[in-house]
Amino acid sequence: MRDMRAEVEWFLDAIALARDVGALAMILGEMTSRMGFSHFALTHHVHILDAPNAGIRLHDYPEAWVDYFDTHRLGLSDPVHRASHRTSAGFRWNAMPDLIRMTPADHRLLELAHEHGLTDGFTVPANVVGEATGSCSFAIGPGRALPADALQWAQLAGIAAFEGARRIWLAGAVPPGPRPCLTDRQRDCLIWAARGKTAWESARILGISEETVVRHLKQARDRYGVEKQTSLLIRALFDGVISFSDIFWR
Structure with a gap:
């Protein structure tokens, strides 16, 4: 097992130096592998086909799954996303029933994700007032076990990655006008x-x-x-x- 403390220190330094989403995705992909996961997905919870520039999105999920996810407009209804609205701490996907009421459609969606190679995962919420809600997820593929000893480090990595992505995204976004102020x-x-x-x-x-x-x-x-x-x-x-x-x- 690698020294995860040293790995996270490397990751935090690398994220701070990243100047574009391509570099950030490479760094996040490397850290995902070092922690023992197969895939990552860092995203604002929006319908990406409706508003492709409205939020952050970095991932290396299987393309077939991403196509299904987008065409069925699951950015807001995905149970992983909904569960991340109910906590500020990272959570294992099997803990979602403790956070939200899981519907039959939710269970079918998780089964379909499993068929596409996303068998289990850990999600770190990233909810900023005044922005779309978001999260950073780390998933594993078939035949692999969730690296339980790395989850505390995944929490730190997810938070740092999302903030790094926000920094890059906001730097390239059109500055918003002043927000209304109520008395x-x-x-x-x-x-x-x-x-x-x-x-x-x-x-x-x-x-x-x-x-x-x-x-x-x-x-x-x-x-x-x-x-x-x-x-x-x-x-x-x-x-x-x-x-x-x-x-x-x-």
Whole structure:
């Protein structure tokens, strides 16, 4: 067994020096092999055929599997991707039922992945507020066992690889415009609306008039350039202006 601490130190240094996705993919492929895995996939969870430039994607998965995955638009529904939204720690694929409710379609998808040569794996979530969710997965092929003694190193490698890919991707992306900023009162009104309160109820809670609540919510929608309150809520959650814990408080 290699000295994995030294391998990870090499990998972190190499990732920091990578200046393009081709170099990063080569480095990640080498580290994948050194840790005892067969394949890697580093990706934002998007429908890549709909928006090929909307996110990061590096992999050496079997092409037949990738073609199936893309043509069936599995970027958002893949159980591995969905499970990575429920934890910040890396997880073995056989632990997914502990994170999400697995449907019959999910089980069929995993069986199909197995048939395409992805028999087991370990996924490291990479979720950044204001961006599409993402992950870095390491998989094994037929006849190989998951390298259990390397999983802690795979966690570190996955995090470093995704951040390295983000650095390269963001450097080449068109800089986004400034994000809308809500006032404290607009945010308060939106949170109470998200909790199911009417404008009248929010007004009683906040000690302001119903008309003021309505005005704050309209101004918040105007700042985001949306007409519907549902759209405002989604955008605010995506940007991290409010969080699910703000809504589902105890």
